[in-house]
Amino acid sequence: MDSEVIFADTVERLRAARHVVIFTGAGISAESGIATFRDHLTGLWSQYDPQRLATPAAFIRDPRLVWGWYSWRRTLVGKAQPNDAHLAVVTLTQCLPHVTVITQNVDDLHERAGCNEVIHLHGNLARARCFECNRPYLGVLPVSAEPDGAPQDPPRCNHCDGRIRPDVVWFDEALPEEDVMLAFRAACDCDVLLSIGTSGSVYPAAHIPELASEQGAWLVHINIESTGASSDKTLVGPASLWLPKLVEALA
Numbered sequence: 547m548d549s550e551v552i553f554a555d556t557v558e559r560l561r562a563a564r565h566v567v568i569f570t571g572a573g574i575s576a577e578s579g580i581a582t583f584r585d586h587l588t589g590l591w592s593q594y595d596p597q598r599l600a601t602p603a604a605f606i607r608d609p610r611l612v613w614g615w616y617s618w619r620r621t622l623v624g625k626a627q628p629n630d631a632h633l634a635v636v637t638l639t640q641c642l643p644h645v646t647v648i649t650q651n652v653d654d655l656h657e658r659a660g661c662n663e664v665i666h667l668h669g670n671l672a673r674a675r676c677f678e679c680n681r682p683y684l685g686v687l688p689v690s691a692e693p694d695g696a697p698q699d700p701p702r703c704n705h706c707d708g709r710i711r712p713d714v715v716w717f718d719e720a721l722p723e724e725d726v727m728l729a730f731r732a733a734c735d736c737d738v739l740l741s742i743g744t745s746g747s748v749y750p751a752a753h754i755p756e757l758a759s760e761q762g763a764w765l766v767h768i769n770i771e772s773t774g775a776s777s778d779k780t781l782v783g784p785a786s787l788w789l790p791k792l793v794e795a796l797a
C-alpha cells in the first residue's frame with residue numbers, strides 16, 4: 547500500500563483511538579547520532595561482537611572491557627539530543643487520550659524530550675546495578691571519551707562488593723518482568739500501534755506489535771526501509787519526517 551494512503555488511514559485511526567501504543571527501536575534515535583544495531587555498515591553489531599560485550603558470560607570473562615564499552619556508549623548518549631521524532635512522540639502523548647510508550651532503547655532520549663512514562667524493555671544505560679546482588683548502584687556513572695571505550699574498572703557494590711554492571715538486558719537474559727507484563731497488556735488493549743525504527747528481530751519485544759495486530763489493532767511501521775511481509779503497512783522514511791507529519795495532521 548502507498549505510504550500516503552496508509553498515512554491518511556492512520557490519521558483517522560488515531561483520531562478514533564481509545565488507546566495508542568508507541569513502540570520504538572534504535573531507528574528513532576538514529577537521527578540523534580546514536581548508532582542502530584543492525585544497519586549494514588554503521589550498526590553496532592556489524593562492528594562489535596555482542597558475545598564479547600553484551601552477555602553475562604562476557605562480563606564475567608572481561609568486566610573491564612564490557613564496562614568500558616558501556617561507559618563509552620553512555621558518553622555518546624549523553625552528548626546526543628532528542629530529535630523531532632522524540633518530540634513528536636511527546637506531543638502525541640499530550641494530544642491523544644491514552645498513549646503507552648514502550649521502547650527497546652537503552653538511551654533516555656524519550657525522557658529528555660519530555661515523556662514522563664516510558665517502559666524500557668531492554669533497560670537503561672543511565673542506570674547500573676550489582677552483578678551479584680542486583681541492588682541499584684547510586685554512585686555517579688563514569689563516562690569514557692575513548693573511542694570505542696577503553697577498558698575501565700567497574701565500581702564495586704557498597705553492600706556485597708560485587709562488580710557493578712550496566713542495567714541493560716544482555717543476550718541470554720530475561721527482560722524485566724513487570725515491564726514486559728505492562729507492555730504485553732498494553733499491546734492487547736490498544737487499538738493503534740505505531741512501531742517505529744525497529745527491525746522487529748529481537749524477541750520477546752518483537753511479539754508486541756504482532757500481538758497488537760492479532761488482537762485487531764491497526765499496526766503501522768515507520769521505517770526507512772520497507773520491512774516484513776507485503777501485507778505490512780509501512781510509512782517508508784525517517785521517523786523524524788513521519789511523526790511530526792502525524793502530529794500536524796491531528797492538530
Ligand code: OAD
Nearest residue numbers: 571572573576582583584650668743744745769770784785
Ligand atoms: P535494529 O538496529 O535491529 O533496527 C533498527 C531499525 O531502524 C532498522 O529497521 C532501520 O531500517 C530503522 N531505521 C534506521 N534509521 C531510521 C530512521 N531515521 N527512521 C526510522 N527508522 C529507521 O534496532 P532494534 O530493532 O531497536 O537489544 O533492535 C532491537 C534490539 O536489538 C535492541 O534493543 C538491542 C539489540 O540487540 C538489546 O540491547 C537487548
